Amino acid sequence: MRGERRERRRIPRSRLWGGFALVSLVLGGLGATVARAQQAKDSCIECHAALEGPLADPVALMREDIHRARGFSCADCHGGDPRSDDPLAAMDPKKGFVARPPHRAIPALCGRCHSNAEFMKRYNPALRVDQEQEYFTSVHGKRLRAGDTRVATCTSCHGAHGIRSVQHPLSPVYPLNVAETCARCHADAEYMREYRLPHDQYDRYRRSAHARALYDRQDLSAPTCNDCHGNHGAVPPGITSVAHVCGQCHVRQATLFRASPHKAAFDAMGLAECVYCHGNHDVLSPTDEMIGTGEKSVCVSCHPPGDAGYQAAERMRALLDDLSRELERARAILDRAERAGMEVSRAKFELSEARDALTHARVLIHAFSVKEVENVIRPGLEVARRGYHAGERALAELNYRRKGLAVSLLFILFLAALLYLKLREIEGPR
Amino acid sequence: MRVETWRSWLDERLGTEAVREFLRRKEVPIHRHTIWYYFGGMTLFLFVVQVVTGALLLLYYRPSAEAAFESVQFIMTEVEFGWLIRSIHSWSANLMIATLFLHMFSAYFMKAYRPPRELTWVSGTLLLFLALAFGFSGYLLPWNKLAFFATKVGTDIAGDVPVIGPFLLRFLRGGEEVTGATLTRFFGFHVAILPGVMTIVLTLHLILVQRHGMSIPPSLEGTRVRTMPFFPNFLLRDLIGWVLAIGALAALAALFPWGLGEKADPFAPAPAGIKPEWYFLFLFQTLRLLPARVGIFEGEVVGVTLFLLGGLFWMLVPFLDKPTSRGWRGRFFTGLGVFIVLYIAVMTIWGYLA
Structure with a gap:
């Protein structure tokens, strides 16, 4: 009782509620598994489920979350004490509570579990544990390290609450959704201006033979952004590596090309092998018109008549x-x-x-x-x-x-x- | 003199004079409905065509999942006039079912089932069911995609027969699924069991027709009806019809050869809009229109039960149509017949267009 009075003296009631509201506003995902909810008290869920608007959203989203299904609670990411009914005690920074983990800390936060092979083995032994490491080899990861907080981190693509398995058709990283997920930033002209990057890749990709296979034929093995650029270690393939990327699927064509006299000629001229004739994002179904000496031939761009x-x-x-x-x-x-x-x-x-x-x-x-x-x-x-x-x-x-x-x-x-x-x-x- | 010698030789041994005497005395009534008398003979003729062409097809057909399609393909492309025999077999089967329906409904509306011809009617309906079984079993034999899935659907429906359904399904398929075992089984039904049963029932039907003679419609009873000798007058007319039927079959086979389609692939998805042969279409369409559940029963089970009861009812019409059997005008059964004909026609067209 005395301790409580002292606490009340230190923080006026109005500030207490104001602080609570402020913290709640930026509170991230709160949820718990049914099993855990039955076993242990979870005040995060109890309070936020009773709230309205954005403060209740994390609870609603967590219902579909793969982590919640595996028994994780809000506190596993946000810290704090979910057993306490006192909002201040439950969201006490001294107990590790972080309302909204900073953007640049996200890879490390996810990596706490996802980079731990022993820990991940208990849940999904087939899942790679080098995503965090790979992420920092990507342009996104390098820029994040350099202090650019506008680049994508784990939550930008996978979401923060309501994270679904990559096999779930509603997951933003499900093959049919990947291009749209990347396009959220990469098709935004305003957003890309600072990076001096083009923003028409998505539109061009949608016109490509690859997109037709993926969206029209629902062929999930057809390439989307991450199949060529990588996902966690996303980098644009360079002139020398792009042929290797295409060659992952078009093995025979790549092998033939490498053994042909064109290989040395392309290398000498610094031309990207496949891309030079077929394009990149808007790879169209090749036609016989591409070969020969007609108007649409790609051969005549280098070979003059008579040679x-x-x-x-x-x-x-x-x-x-x-x-x-x-x-x-x-x-x-x-x-x-x-x-x-x-x-x-x-x-x-x-x-x-x-x-x-x-x-x-x-x-x-x-x-x-x-x-x-x-x-x-x-x-x-x-x-x-x-x-x-x-x-x-x-x-x-x-x-x-x-x-x-x-x-x-x-x-x-x-x-x-x-x-x-x-x-x-x-x-x-x- | 020589012919007479042979005739008496045969008569001594086979009693052929009795047959000749029977034919001399057999008469066929002449009235405005006489045309319908020809459909029984036409059905019989087409059945004979089926037997002859079927026997010829047996020379090359191989009843296994691995070889059936290829053997029919061989018949259609390599065997001299194989295309003609197979197309005639398929077209004749369909025409036979059509003339059988015409013969049956003409007998029904002329009340030919009245005493003492009840058993002629019963044997006739049995022949209808046998002909449908012939059609169903023969349809699978080329082992093409359409036949495979139609048999799958058809045997699924047989599986909905109350009580014995699951047994019937396994019995027909030779297992849980339509496989090569089903094909072998259907081949056995088509060329051995059904012909055997058909021969017995057909013989009975023909004996009964000869015993009771041609029935005249009730409206002509008590009036003086002209007649013509069966031999040779009626038989000559029959012959003209049969010769023209051969011409029609040849024209259909040459102008519209019966297709073979693609080989059955049990792992391929069922083609869209799969339908049975036209003579099963009214049953199929009815089952499609039934809701998933009727009360506490499954819709398909209710449908199949109703059809089985309907078939039984149809067979027992001579015993149920009391007014006609007593010599009165059975308006109810005439109305029922009209309703059934309209129902079959509407459902068949609907099923075809759906």
Whole structure:
């Protein structure tokens, strides 16, 4: 009692409530697991659940939080004494209470658990424990260390309260949401001005073949920002490393390119390998027009008319066009036969060999060898021609059937007429 | 003289003179509904086409999940006139079901089931169920995608039969899922069990038709009805119909060959908008319209039970239509028949468009 009176003397009631409100305003996530709530008292949840507006938000958000589900409480991040009903005692800085951990302290705060291999093993042994270390290798981490508090830290991407597993479709770092999460800052022209960074990457990415695969086909293995830039250790890949990034998925193309004469030439000119022809954020589905000597060709940007590369490009384009044309011709005639009801599924199946050859040849372009492309195109052309002949035979067969039908119907009608005449003869006037 | 010798030789051994005498005396009534008499013979003719073409298909068909599709593909592309035989088999099956329905409803509306032809009707309805079973089992045999999933849905429905449903489902599938075991089983039903049963019931049906002769509609009873000899007058007309049916089948097979589709893949997702053959569509559409639960029962179970009871009711119509059996005009059953025909037509069109 005496101690309490002394406490009251030291802090006037109005200041006490003002301080409480101020601290509460900036209070971060408060929550506790059901298990813990049942086992131990949690005054953070009790008080903040009874409040309104932003002060109650952390409690609501924590309901979906993965940490809460694993048994963590508000005090595990914010400190303080959740067993006390006295707001001052519960949020006593002497008990380690921090209302809002400073931005630059966030990586270390999360790293307290997430960098501890022994601790993490108890919850998720598969989760890497080097995210904090990796973060400080990123541009974000380096700038944070240098005192820039506008850069992203853990909470910028994962959220502070209501953190969901990366596998949860509502998580901001779920593959379908990553680009939007990065775009919150990187598509903000105002925000990026200080860093002199472009802010159109997101718009360009959304037009790319990668984004179409991710959003339209819902192919979660399709690349989004972090697949090329890294996530915790986010850095823009440089001219020398970008090919390695693309080569993670496009292994064959990367291998062929590295073994081709272009590798040395690109290195000498300081050109980024894949990006120079295909672009980066707005990588479009490649077309045959990219090769050759036409208007949309990328080859002519370096190879002037008449040089060996120019001629090779022209020849490779002609080979691709030949097979595409033959394939289209075969497909059209087989479709026609199929629409007429002919059974051509085997021929259509065999045509897939020619399609595979065309795909293979398009990949082989990255070796920039006419001979290699020709070696693949030639058997493909054979298959496509066989498919066309199968279609021709099917249509000829259809024609034969129709003629056969006409002749058969004549006989059938003749027989029916004979039967009718016989009937007339039997039933006629006698 | 030589023919006479042969005839008497055969008569001594087989009693063929009795058959000749029967045919000489057999008569067919002539009235404004005589046209409907031809549909029974047409159904029988198409059944014979099925037997002949089915036997030919058996020369090349291989009943296993690994080979069935490829063997039908081989029949369609490599076997001389295999495409014609298979297309005729498929088209004839559908035409047979159609003429069977026409024959059945004409017999129903002409009240041909009145005494003493009750058993002719009962055997006829059994033939309808057997024909539907033929259609259902034969549909799976090419082992294509549509057939695979239609069989999955169809056997799922069979699984909803009260009490014996789960057993029936496993019995039909040869396990829990539609697999190669189902195909082998359906092949057995299609080429051995069903033809055996069909032969017995069809023979009974034909014997009863010969025994009781053609029925005339009640409205003509008591009036003087002209007749024509069955042999050769009616048979010649039948023959003209059958010859024209062969022409129609040849035209359908040549102009609209029966497709094969894609090979069944048990791991592929079911194609959208999967539907059964047209003659099951009214049943399928009804089940689709039923709510998930009807009272305390599952909707599909209620639907299947109602159809089973409906089938039983249909078979027992001669014994339930008392006024007709007593020689009065059974308006209720005529109205019921009209309702059933309209119901089947509307549900089939609805199911087709849905």
